[in-house]
Amino acid sequence: MSGEVSGFKKADSIRQFIFPKDHFAHNEYRTEWWYFTGNLFTQEGRRFGYQFTIFRNGILPGSESDSVVISQNSLYSIHIGISDIQNQKFYSYERYARALDGLAGSDETAKRIYIEGNEILFDFSNGAELPGFHVNSSTDDFKISFNLVPEKKMVLHGDKGLSKKSNKPGNASYYYSFTKLNTGGELTLQGEKFKLNGSSWMDREWSTSALESDQKGWDWFALQMEDGTELMYLRLRDSTGSTNFQKGTFIQMDGSYDVFTGNDFKITPLKNAEIDGIKYPVEWEIKIIPLNFVFGVSVAMKxxxxxxxxxxxxxxxxxxxxxxxxxxxxxxxxxxxxYGD
Known part of the structure; x- marks a missing residue:
């Protein structure tokens, strides 16, 4: 997304997060999302990756006090991706709906974010700051029904949850994550049912920010290591492919975390692959210089x-x-x- 946006609030200062309210829609901001990814396995070790993301985009700004009108000015969309690693096959799903007539929306009373037959249900039995999640979807190619339970406390990225995307004031988001979610459930893929277990990552972000004129796109990584640590790393690229802005968060085994920026990181793409005529990096080296850590990263399938x-x-x-x-x-x-734009 690029270009100036007016009429919506901006993430321009540190805020006090309020839960469960902040788990749900912020219609006074232009864009937000509820984002889940994970790597799940059958008992025999067959691996599947998944992405489940619901987006809300404000169509027109409105008065924060006029909650009904402003919520109806939202367009919801969902992106789901299933990576069948064994068969090297990727399944993709997209759907759009206005927040009208019960087609899509954010319902704090029902503890639900939804778009048509796809939904995120919140479970606050362990408190609003440590929610569980139920993620459900049904498409022509697949069905998913996953239960997710956090193993670590919430992570506030950037400066207490204010996550800058450039050095320009207001070009930022409010951003928190649950970086280790114990996940179990079922995936039905083209009629074949799989019982899966593994780990997921949840990102929650809202803003009215946009890419700067000298920012072309971003590379975002979420790593979950076997020793119980995690890494979120984000870099924004300029038109030459060089790093324009970068930052990240390293999460310790006990849930404590450290935020790193700028020259704390060095990323080196090592290998590219061409997909539908577009070259994407598919292998990297990422260094966290203050920790003397070197990460090697590669895609699980092309x-x-x-x-x-x-x-x-x-x-x-x-x-x-x-x-x-x-x-x-x-x-x-x-x-x-x-890439390829």
Missing amino acids: NQVHPFRLRYYEGAINAFRKSGNEISKGVGYVELTG
Whole structure:
């Protein structure tokens, strides 16, 4: 997304998060999403990656006090991706609906975010700051029904949840995550049912920010390591493919975390692959210089591109981390936007 936006609020200062309210829609901001990814396995070890994201986009700004009108000015969409690693096959699904007539919306009373037959249900039995989630969807190619339980506390990225995307004031989002969600449930893929278990990652973000004129797209990584640590790393690229802005969060085994920015990181793409005539990086080295950590990251399968009008790569990855003589393996997800534009 690029260009100036007026009439909507901007994420321009640190805020006090209020739960459960902040788990639901912020109609006074232009854009927000509820984003889940995960790597899940059958008992025999067959691996599937998944993405489940519901987006809300404000069509017209309105008065915050006129909650009904402003909520109806929202367009909801959902993107789902299923990566069948064994068969090297990617399934992609997209749907749009206005927040009218019960087709889509955010319902704090029902503890639900939904668009047509797809939904996120919140479970606050362990408190509003440590919710469980039920993710359900049914499409022509697949059905999913997953239960997700957080193993760690919420992570506030950036400056207490204010996550800058450039050095320009207001070009930021409010951004928090649950980086380790114990996940179980069922995937039905073209009529075949799989019982799955594994780990998921949840991102929650809202803003009225846009890409700067010198920003072409971004590379986002979520890594979950076997030693119980996680990494979120984001870099925005300029038109030459060089790093324009970067930041990240490293989460320790006990849930404590450290935020890193700028020269704390060095990323080196090592290998590209051509998919439908567009070159995407598919292997990287990421260094966190203050921690003396080196991560090796590669995609779990080549083609994980959503063939939507706004194409982007969203896929399962493999990872390892070197620190001295110690090596930890892991899995995760990568999102790549702006390639081929």
